[in-house]
Amino acid sequence: MALMPSKGLSREAVLKKLEAHRADDIDWRSGRVFGYVFDPGHEAMELGKEVYSMFLTENALDFSVFPSVMHFETELVAMAAEHLNGDGEVVGNFSNGGTESILLAVKAARDYSRARRPEVKEPEMILPITAHAAFHKAAHYLGIKVVPVPVNAKTFRADVDPVRKAITSNTILLVGSAPSYAHGVVDPIRELGELALKHDLLLHTDACVGGFMLPYFKRLGEPIPDFDFSVPGVTSISVDLHKYAYTPKGASLILYRNKDLRKHQIFACSHWTGYTIINNAVLSSRSGGPMAAAWAVLNFIGDDGYLEIARKKLEATKKIAAGIEKHKDLRLMTRPDMCMLSFTSDTFSVFHLIDEMNSIGWYIQPALTYENSQQNIHLSINYSNVEWVDAFLEDLYKCIEKVKPMPFGELGAAVKAELGNVDPDTLTEETFTQLLGMAGIEGSSGLPEKMAEINEILNALPAKFREFLLIEFINNLFRYEKKEKR
Numbered sequence: 001m002a003l004m005p006s007k008g009l010s011r012e013a014v015l016k017k018l019e020a021h022r023a024d025d026i027d028w029r030s031g032r033v034f035g036y037v038f039d040p041g042h043e044a045m046e047l048g049k050e051v052y053s054m055f056l057t058e059n060a061l062d063f064s065v066f067p068s069v070m071h072f073e074t075e076l077v078a079m080a081a082e083h084l085n086g087d088g089e090v091v092g093n094f095s096n097g098g099t100e101s102i103l104l105a106v107k108a109a110r111d112y113s114r115a116r117r118p119e120v121k122e123p124e125m126i127l128p129i130t131a132h133a134a135f136h137k138a139a140h141y142l143g144i145k146v147v148p149v150p151v152n153a154k155t156f157r158a159d160v161d162p163v164r165k166a167i168t169s170n171t172i173l174l175v176g177s178a179p180s181y182a183h184g185v186v187d188p189i190r191e192l193g194e195l196a197l198k199h200d201l202l203l204h205t206d207a208c209v210g211g212f213m214l215p216y217f218k219r220l221g222e223p224i225p226d227f228d229f230s231v232p233g234v235t236s237i238s239v240d241l242h243k244y245a246y247t248p249k250g251a252s253l254i255l256y257r258n259k260d261l262r263k264h265q266i267f268a269c270s271h272w273t274g275y276t277i278i279n280n281a282v283l284s285s286r287s288g289g290p291m292a293a294a295w296a297v298l299n300f301i302g303d304d305g306y307l308e309i310a311r312k313k314l315e316a317t318k319k320i321a322a323g324i325e326k327h328k329d330l331r332l333m334t335r336p337d338m339c340m341l342s343f344t345s346d347t348f349s350v351f352h353l354i355d356e357m358n359s360i361g362w363y364i365q366p367a368l369t370y371e372n373s374q375q376n377i378h379l380s381i382n383y384s385n386v387e388w389v390d391a392f393l394e395d396l397y398k399c400i401e402k403v404k405p406m407p408f409g410e411l412g413a414a415v416k417a418e419l420g421n422v423d424p425d426t427l428t429e430e431t432f433t434q435l436l437g438m439a440g441i442e443g444s445s446g447l448p449e450k451m452a453e454i455n456e457i458l459n460a461l462p463a464k465f466r467e468f469l470l471i472e473f474i475n476n477l478f479r480y481e482k483k484e485k486r
């Protein structure tokens, strides 16, 4: 039997099937999920949804046909520029996510440098190890060499010295985060800015997650380091709206200090037989929904609304951080600048703790060891989590007692002993199957219930090895299987 029904189903039947598919999704409405969903409260969320559908069908491909979307885009950019201390020269565009904004910034940097320094054949971008994976993706897509540099071992902020030392005649772009996703700390953007100016380099501030909230934290009296256009060397900033501006997903902005830089982001094509292409962003045809909804939510919540959200989140973050610092088996990796933090333990497996918390309805995120950042639990604290802070800490403490007797590190050590010396370039599907066996997973289809063993194995292996395994895993996972019927 073919998969596509020969006759269309009824509206009710379709909706029923869709609901059934939702059964295994995490219940983000519970307030027990730290990450993934940014819920501004019922009213703002409903407005976002309504406006999203209202402009769903409009195509942002062509602003001459749909000038409404250009209006939303330019106004959103202007609002963000104001928010981030930009002057009248600052320009920017809407993209459908932080990754896309970063991709665009790196592309603009590449092509700006190509135009001015054609002698640079192998352009390099210097990345503190805490910079978001999206820069590695951009480098991978755009043919840029990543030059990784270590960060401060205590604060996890970028260190200026290693960045300075990494500058070569091929360097085109420096990057700092405000804040970094993993540890929630703002890099020394002012010092990086001085360095960029001195060497005539571009500097991108990745404020994807912080650009919207940090100015509010600052207004609430937090000592937030300068990170925006008030820093002379900063040439571009990415800021997501679909994170802490609480707009529906598919909404981010990329801002440039001036039009001269932004010009290199734009793509036009007349080398074909169809319509004239002129694209500000990566996608061509795209829905007007995300930008219209973003415009609506920003206007609906307003400055005082965001300040209030920030106040509550700040309070919740401080309470959680204090609750972690107080527990003798936990260690806060560093004091964060944002409502995001990471913590770890030296006495038990954080991966088991994550599974245990998950089994009673909490979602907290694992992060693997990388360079001087050991395996940890990351929390992105949200508006919807605020009233659950006490319950969270209580359950966390309880779960810690449960996982303390569980294995801690043995599996990782076994994996290291067996595979630690294998050259990641020689990996095959057999290695993959062997590791699944060690993790106690039968066959290779479906998602496992418990993640601790998998995380432990990944954690023990070098990054390149992990990437091989993840690609192998996903390549096997994303296949339709007939038996899986609903």
Ligand SMILES: *Cc1c(COP(=O)(O)O)cnc(C)c1O
Pocket (backbone or CB within 6 Å): 097, 098, 099, 100, 132, 134, 177, 179, 180, 181, 206, 207, 208, 209, 240, 252
């Ligand atoms: C979330 C995030 C990104 C990537 O954004 P997406 O919208 O998930 O593509 C980039 N940088 C930082 C610091 C982030 O937190």
